[in-house]
Structures are given as structure tokens and as C-alpha cells.
Amino acid sequence: MKPTSINQAWNGAEKCGHCPIRHLVLFADLQQDDFNQLHEPIHDLEIAAGNAIYKEKEDAQFVYTIRSGMVKLVRYLPNGSYRIVRLLQLGDLAGIESLSGSTYLHHAITLQDTSVCRIPVKDIEQLNFNTPNLYKQLTARWQKVQSDADIWLAELTVGHAKKRVANLLLYLSHYQSGQYFYLPGREDIGAIVAISTETASRTIAEFKRLGYLFTTHQGASINTEKLEQIQ
Amino acid sequence: MKPTSINQAWNGAEKCGHCPIRHLVLFADLQQDDFNQLHEPIHDLEIAAGNAIYKEKEDAQFVYTIRSGMVKLVRYLPNGSYRIVRLLQLGDLAGIESLSGSTYLHHAITLQDTSVCRIPVKDIEQLNFNTPNLYKQLTARWQKVQSDADIWLAELTVGHAKKRVANLLLYLSHYQSGQYFYLPGREDIGAIVAISTETASRTIAEFKRLGYLFTTHQGASINTEKLEQIQ
DNA sequence: CGGATCGTTGACAGGTATCAATGCTGGTGG
DNA sequence: CCACCAGCATTGATACCTGTCAACGATCCG
Numbered sequence: 292m293k294p295t296s297i298n299q300a301w302n303g304a305e306k307c308g309h310c311p312i313r314h315l316v317l318f319a320d321l322q323q324d325d326f327n328q329l330h331e332p333i334h335d336l337e338i339a340a341g342n343a344i345y346k347e348k349e350d351a352q353f354v355y356t357i358r359s360g361m362v363k364l365v366r367y368l369p370n371g372s373y374r375i376v377r378l379l380q381l382g383d384l385a386g387i388e389s390l391s392g393s394t395y396l397h398h399a400i401t402l403q404d405t406s407v408c409r410i411p412v413k414d415i416e417q418l419n420f421n422t423p424n425l426y427k428q429l430t431a432r433w434q435k436v437q438s439d440a441d442i443w444l445a446e447l448t449v450g451h452a453k454k455r456v457a458n459l460l461l462y463l464s465h466y467q468s469g470q471y472f473y474l475p476g477r478e479d480i481g482a483i484v485a486i487s488t489e490t491a492s493r494t495i496a497e498f499k500r501l502g503y504l505f506t507t508h509q510g511a512s513i514n515t516e517k518l519e520q521i522q
Numbered sequence: 523m524k525p526t527s528i529n530q531a532w533n534g535a536e537k538c539g540h541c542p543i544r545h546l547v548l549f550a551d552l553q554q555d556d557f558n559q560l561h562e563p564i565h566d567l568e569i570a571a572g573n574a575i576y577k578e579k580e581d582a583q584f585v586y587t588i589r590s591g592m593v594k595l596v597r598y599l600p601n602g603s604y605r606i607v608r609l610l611q612l613g614d615l616a617g618i619e620s621l622s623g624s625t626y627l628h629h630a631i632t633l634q635d636t637s638v639c640r641i642p643v644k645d646i647e648q649l650n651f652n653t654p655n656l657y658k659q660l661t662a663r664w665q666k667v668q669s670d671a672d673i674w675l676a677e678l679t680v681g682h683a684k685k686r687v688a689n690l691l692l693y694l695s696h697y698q699s700g701q702y703f704y705l706p707g708r709e710d711i712g713a714i715v716a717i718s719t720e721t722a723s724r725t726i727a728e729f730k731r732l733g734y735l736f737t738t739h740q741g742a743s744i745n746t747e748k749l750e751q752i753q
Numbered sequence: 754c755g756g757a758t759c760g761t762t763g764a765c766a767g768g769t770a771t772c773a774a775t776g777c778t779g780g781t782g783g
Numbered sequence: 784c785c786a787c788c789a790g791c792a793t794t795g796a797t798a799c800c801t802g803t804c805a806a807c808g809a810t811c812c813g
Contacts, residue, residue, distance in 0.1 A: 366676045368676065368680065370753075374675060374676045376672050376675045387668075388668060388669075391658075391665035396672060397672070419654060419657050420654045421654075426651075429661075430622045431622050433668075434621075434623060436664070436668050438627060440607070440668070440671035440672075440675070441597060441671075443671075443675055444607045444671070444674055444679070445597045445599060445607065448716055449599065449605060451768075451769095477791075477793090485680050486769075486770090487769070487770055488791095488792090489769090489771080489772095489792095490769060490770075492793060492794085493769095493794075495793095496792080496793060682801095683800080683801070707760085717801075718801070718803075719759095719760090720761085720802075720804095721800090721801060721802075724761080724801095726761095727760080727761060727762085
């Protein structure tokens with residue numbers, strides 16, 4: 292396994308200004324002056340698939356912007372099983388609860404090799420206190436938390452297993468720019484749509500047999516029309 | 523049915539300063555000067571049980587602070603059924619998405635007679651631009667959206683029907699100050715924990731027979747230990 | 754005294770969890 | 784280079800749970 296690594300550290304203005312995904316990230320609306328208020332270093336992290344960015348109940352001092360890859364937010368249940376309550380991708384913020392609480396609410400675990408920017412909460416609070424330029428982007432991200440949670444609740448936990456898995460595939464495919472998307476393991480699929488691993492496997496296998504789902508080394512792709520018709 | 527009514531309208535400082543639940547509401551941290559920035563009237567509304575405060579896709583111009591009663595946030599599904607994605611009580615904010623989007627994401631429907639303060643979004647944006655005193659309370663409310671959604675996802679949509687209903691009763695009981703709490707109708711219980719109305723009814727009836735749940739004209743109460751043991 | 758609405762209960766078919774066994778594949782070390 | 788292993792995916796058999804259809808009871812209100 293590739294080790295978790297810290298590639299770079301820098302102070303705000305030097306690098307954020309040249310961020311290739313600047314239009315997608317939390318700092319999108321900041322002015323040059325605002326960056327001067329960032330006093331602590333921002334780290335650029337590469338995290339190999341399967342590792343935790345942070346864990347539930349840990350001291351929450353950082354927010355993470357996802358630059359590439361995919362992250363699952365996980366809650367463990369008393370009986371030892373787990374539930375995935377959200378998936379994070381390009382431009383999403385992990386650990387946003389650190390802005391309000393003192394500890395993280397979930398485990399954040401990478402599904403693929405993932406790169407993130409680690410931003411100190413202190414800097415964000417400082418910015419929020421001194422400039423109104425962050426407010427809009429922060430609110431937009433909180434709102435995405437809400438609408439994603441709604442999708443989870445309304446589309447991924449209701450109805451028959453086939454319908455739920457179909458909706459998950461449509462969701463995964465929709466949030467990806469290209470034709471191919473990352474297909475989670477069967478246990479994770481089960482933890483997302485609240486079905487057993489075996490039922491997830493059976494359903495995925497059936498979709499493959501029916502030609503609704505294809506998997507290659509580049510990722511998975513789907514027949515959207517067919518999956519939308521499933522009841 | 524009691525009609526929906528507007529009791530009072532006032533401009534910020536005159537009344538918010540004397541709000542009996544001031545410590546619980548969005549404006550908790552505002553200073554006297556801040557209130558002077560409220561230019562549009564804030565209305566105090568009484569809404570009878572079963573009425574909509576706002577509906578999905580309506581133009582979102584107001585945020586509502588719940589002063590008493592209970593509200594369900596509802597999403598209708600393509601097949602005509604519905605799902606309750608959150609319950610709001612004292613101090614919660616309904617329509618918080620109006621701060622970021624242009625339309626409401628849910629129907630907000632009162633379960634009991636409910637009183638709310640209707641706050642124009644423009645005033646909140648104005649305050650956010652000019653003072654940092656609102657940020658903390660707003661963030662706390664966004665965070666509650668997240669943690670409530672997590673509870674819904676992790677505790678109310680996983681496992682057997684009995685376990686889900688038991689968790690719902692514990693949730694309802696926990697967020698109430700007194701011994702008694704409001705017990706939703708069977709159809710609503712089904713829409714919260716994603717089971718059929720009949721299964722909800724059977725489960726509630728069984729809990730009553732077992733002495734885990736009691737209903738009186740004052741509301742419902744539970745045997746917490748017994749419900750926590752259910753698997 | 755109906756009628757409407759909601760809650761309860763029964764019967765049954767179908768779907769899903771569970772337990773279990775068997776493929777499959779990528780990585781490791783001989 | 785190949786055998787082996789560990790982890791994941793697939794598939795089968797079965798019991799149980801829950802959705803569905805249906806009927807009936809309770810309560811409130813006009």
C-alpha cells in the first residue's frame with residue numbers, strides 16, 4: 292500500500308491563487324487581501340485508498356477540501372456493522388462539522404487514492420470574522436450536506452433492493468464528469484443503501500447480466516434508461 | 523380547524539430583545555446595534571396542525587424559527603408516497619436552504635399547532651454581511667441539520683422494523699423536556715422509518731401491549747430501558 | 754346517528770437476511 | 784515464474800420478516 296504522505300505545505304496566498312480547481316473550492320470568492328489572513332500552513336495530502344482522513348470523536352481542528360478521489364463518511368453501529376451516510380468527491384468539504392463542534396461526527400475513509408487540502412479551522416473562523424467573502428461558499432456547502440442527506444433518505448433507503456441499488460448507480464454516475472465512475476465494493480454498497488452484502492452482490496451481478504452495468508479497469512458505466520425504469 | 527393566523531408584526535429590536543426563548547434562537551448572539559439592521563418586518567405566525575408553512579419548489583424568501591409545536595419536512599416520491607426527512611422543534615430553523623438556494627427543498631407541514639417567527643432572508647444576508655455575530659448560530663443550525671440527518675440515516679433506516687420504531691420513540695422522547703412527547707400518526711411513523719403504515723401500527727400496538735409505550739391525552743411516554751434493549 | 758378518518762388485526766405472497774460453500778483475483782514469497 | 788493465500792464476489796438454500804390486500808373497530812365531528 293502506498294503510504295499516506297504530505298506533499299506540500301504553504302501559506303495561503305502563495306498557492307491557493309493558482310489552484311486549478313479554485314472555482315470549485317471553499318476559497319473561490321476570496322480576494323487577494325483575504326489570503327493574507329491565513330496564518331497557519333495549509334497542507335496538501337495524498338491519501339491511499341482505504342485510509343482514514345480523520346475518525347469519529349477525534350479532536351476536530353481541520354476541514355478538508357477533496358481535490359480528487361472519493362471519500363466515504365462512516366458511522367459505526369452498536370452491533371459492529373457500519374453505515375455510510377455520505378460520499379464526498381471533487382470540491383466537497385470533509386469535516387465541516389469542525390466549524391461548529393469540537394469533534395468529528397464520522398470516520399472519513401478514502402475509497403480511492405485521494406488528494407485533499409487540509410485547512411485549519413482557526414483560519415476559517417478568522418476569515419469569517421473579518422470578511423463576508425467566505426459566507427456564501429460555506430453556506431453552499433452546508434446546503435449540499437442537506438440535499439445529499441435528502442437524496443440518501445428519499446432515494447437510497449426506500450423501496451426494494453433493486454430500486455435502491457439502481458438509484459445509487461445513477462447517483463454515482465451523475466456526479467462524475469466522464470462515462471466511467473468508481474463502483475464501491477459490495478459491502479460498501481450494502482452500507483449505503485441499507486441492505487446486506489449478499490443482496491448487494493446479487494443485485495449488481497444481475498445488473499451486469501442484464502447489460503445495465505459494465506465494469507472495466509477504467510471504472511464502471513451504466514445504461515441509464517434501463518436503470519431508471521426499475522421499480 | 524383553527525385558521526392560520528398572523529398575530530403580530532414588528533421590526534427587530536422592538537421585540538426580539540424580549541423574546542422568552544431568545545437563548546435558543548438564531549438571533550441569540552446579536553447585539554442591540556445589529557437589530558437596527560433589520561428593515562423588513564418579522565411576523566409571528568400561529569399555524570394549526572396539518573397545514574403547510576411552505577412547499578417544495580416555492581420561492582424561498584423566509585426562514586422560520588420554531589417557537590412551539592412540531593413540524594415535519596416532507597419529500598414526495600415519484601410513486602405518490604412520501605418520506606419525512608426531518609422533524610423540527612423548539613429553536614430549530616425551517617427553510618434554512620433559502621440562505622443558499624432560490625426554492626425550498628421540502629414541504630414543511632405542522633404536526634401540532636405551531637408558532638413560528640418568519641424572518642426575511644434579505645435581513646439575514648444583510649446581517650451576515652455586516653456583522654460576524656450571526657455566523658456562529660447559523661453554523662450551529664446547519665450542523666444540527668447534519669447530525670439529525672445522520673441519526674435518521676444511521677438509526678432510523680437500518681435494521682428490523684421494531685428496532686427502527688424503538689429508536690424513533692427514543693429520539694422523540696429525548697428531545698422533549700418533559701415526560702410526555704408527541705406521537706406521530708402511524709402513516710407518518712412509517713414515512714419516517716421507511717416501513718409500511720400497517721407495520722408501524724402493529725409495532726406500536728405491540729409496544730403498548732408490552733408496556734413499553736403509554737399514551738394519554740397529554741401525549742406519549744415510554745419505558746426507555748426496555749426500548750433500548752430491542753434489537 | 755351516520756360518515757369519515759385513523760388505527761388495528763388477519764392472511765398470505767414475496768423479498769431479504771442469514772448461514773454456508775464455492776469462485777475469482779491480485780499480491781507475496783519461494 | 785509459479786504456487787499459494789487472503790480478501791472479495793458470487794451463488795444456493797432456507798427461515799423469517801414485511802408489504803400488500805382486506806376487513807373490522809374506534810373515535811371524532813357534524
